[in-house]
Amino acid sequence: MFDAHIVRKDFPILNRLIEGKKNIYMDTAASAQKPYVLLKRLEKAYLEEYANVHRGSYWLSEIATENYEKARHVAAKFINSESPDSIIFTRSATEGINLVAATYGLANLHEGDEILLSRAEHHANLVTWQQTALKTGAKIVYFDLDDCGNFVWDNFISTLSSRTKIVAVTAMSNVLGTIFPVERICKEAHNIGAKVLIDACQFAVHKKIDVQKFDCDFLAFSGHKVYGPTGIGVLYGKYDLLKELPPYQYGGDMIEHVSYEKTTFALPPARFEAGTPAIVQAIGLSASLEYIMQFDFDDIEKYEAELIDYTTKHLLDIQGLKILGTAKEKGGVFSFAIDGIHPQDLAFILAKEGVAIRTGHFCAQPLVNILGYSSLARASLGIYTTKEDIDDFIVALQKAKNFFTNEM
Amino acid sequence: MNIEDLIDDFSFLDNWEDKYKYLIELGNQLPHFVDSQKIEQWKISGCQSQVWIIPHFSSSLLSFQGDSDAIIVRGIIAVVLEIFNDKSAQEILDIDVEEIFDRMGLREHITPNRRSGMLAMVDKIKFYARQSLGEKNEYSRVSGQEDL
Numbered sequence: 001m002f003d004a005h006i007v008r009k010d011f012p013i014l015n016r017l018i019e020g021k022k023n024i025y026m027d028t029a030a031s032a033q034k035p036y037v038l039l040k041r042l043e044k045a046y047l048e049e050y051a052n053v054h055r056g057s058y059w060l061s062e063i064a065t066e067n068y069e070k071a072r073h074v075a076a077k078f079i080n081s082e083s084p085d086s087i088i089f090t091r092s093a094t095e096g097i098n099l100v101a102a103t104y105g106l107a108n109l110h111e112g113d114e115i116l117l118s119r120a121e122h123h124a125n126l127v128t129w130q131q132t133a134l135k136t137g138a139k140i141v142y143f144d145l146d147d148c149g150n151f152v153w154d155n156f157i158s159t160l161s162s163r164t165k166i167v168a169v170t171a172m173s174n175v176l177g178t179i180f181p182v183e184r185i186c187k188e189a190h191n192i193g194a195k196v197l198i199d200a201c202q203f204a205v206h207k208k209i210d211v212q213k214f215d216c217d218f219l220a221f222s223g224h225k226v227y228g229p230t231g232i233g234v235l236y237g238k239y240d241l242l243k244e245l246p247p248y249q250y251g252g253d254m255i256e257h258v259s260y261e262k263t264t265f266a267l268p269p270a271r272f273e274a275g276t277p278a279i280v281q282a283i284g285l286s287a288s289l290e291y292i293m294q295f296d297f298d299d300i301e302k303y304e305a306e307l308i309d310y311t312t313k314h315l316l317d318i319q320g321l322k323i324l325g326t327a328k329e330k331g332g333v334f335s336f337a338i339d340g341i342h343p344q345d346l347a348f349i350l351a352k353e354g355v356a357i358r359t360g361h362f363c364a365q366p367l368v369n370i371l372g373y374s375s376l377a378r379a380s381l382g383i384y385t386t387k388e389d390i391d392d393f394i395v396a397l398q399k400a401k402n403f404f405t406n407e408m
Numbered sequence: 409m410n411i412e413d414l415i416d417d418f419s420f421l422d423n424w425e426d427k428y429k430y431l432i433e434l435g436n437q438l439p440h441f442v443d444s445q446k447i448e449q450w451k452i453s454g455c456q457s458q459v460w461i462i463p464h465f466s467s468s469l470l471s472f473q474g475d476s477d478a479i480i481v482r483g484i485i486a487v488v489l490e491i492f493n494d495k496s497a498q499e500i501l502d503i504d505v506e507e508i509f510d511r512m513g514l515r516e517h518i519t520p521n522r523r524s525g526m527l528a529m530v531d532k533i534k535f536y537a538r539q540s541l542g543e544k545n546e547y548s549r550v551s552g553q554e555d556l
Contacts, residue, residue, distance in 0.1 A: 345480050349428070374477070403428075
């Protein structure tokens, strides 16, 4: 059975004190903390097995290459990719989305075409397509969620048309927590011949990704949110599609043959990994993914569902607190506002209580604005979040609220 | 009240709760901006709350008004204005604001993100000071802080 108390012990940073208080880390949606096994793996990679990959014919290079390519297999397993060749290591999910926009997008979008996004996309999956639309003359179309943040099938269907060439949606909103029905979205989009890119940054932390079941064309997630290192992300693409795409960047390691006159390019994934990749970060990521995969995702989901109910109930006990995003299908993020108290003021006091929450627009400025705010507070859950963490968070929140109620 | 009194007051308060309460009290004395003052032109980017600073150039001295939608930030603005108001441009450029916040014992209570918000205000004030000295091609060091 999954026990967050035991998991919590695997994350050394959670044992340190913050301002003399217990570390209550409620900002996993921005970046997750790291398990000890990751730190050990990074150490081993640098201390014992480090050299550049795909180059030298000496032991260190061979073992580094082997570990790096093994990491690709682990990433493939994590998302149930049909082949490791469909896994491209990127710098981040943002880079993965940019890669798709710059290769598939620029090559296939024309004036009159439409790119379909939800209103809940964060900047990585919004600004990127806005700029691609500007370059290609394609138009961005948005579909709405309902007031609770529920995905509304009719809203999606009514915006999908024969002009839609790309559907780019999150699998889980980083503001509202809404889980999107990605499998149905892919099926419907494919019926009209559109391609689908899934932004799985938040989803990957809370739910099992299965790219074959989703049948998505592209899927991106970042390493640092799934308890892995920063500076590494994964882009999945269907291999037949990847094969047709032009390179994203040029340099070493992505070529087949180079002469002074011309260059032919390697097959994917090498074609999209120009230059020396983030070798140790990829290896570290594989350690983090293996760490998560030791648990049964069904158990994690079951535990999290309980914790979501628990958190929701106790948050709503606080007078004047409103949760933004109460979709039936939601993951562990809670955006909220308290009447008359600015989120930043709240965060000032919570920080003093050892509680880390996010304030601002969470890189989803248009969404926060249409919800009627310039800034919100957000608490988010990780696999190490315990009921006691929630209790401490709620006590700190109540204390902060009293602090300002007495001051105003 | 002058800045030395303010430093004395703050350093006398020995816990963060009292310091924050005093900041809020100072902020409460700042007049609220009307909507016509809360415009993009006066907005400071790089803050997690909305902050507006309006400069006034009169004779040889500069003065500023400021407002925010967060009350602790209003307190920080009140302190910043106390430090910079009614000074010459050169005096403004010579002020080491971090050293003053240090002496107030406030620096440790304002986290790096908040501090960069505070420094964004100070950068803007110094930008106006440079502008009034007629220096060309100066730009604000205000960084766009991103919320991921």
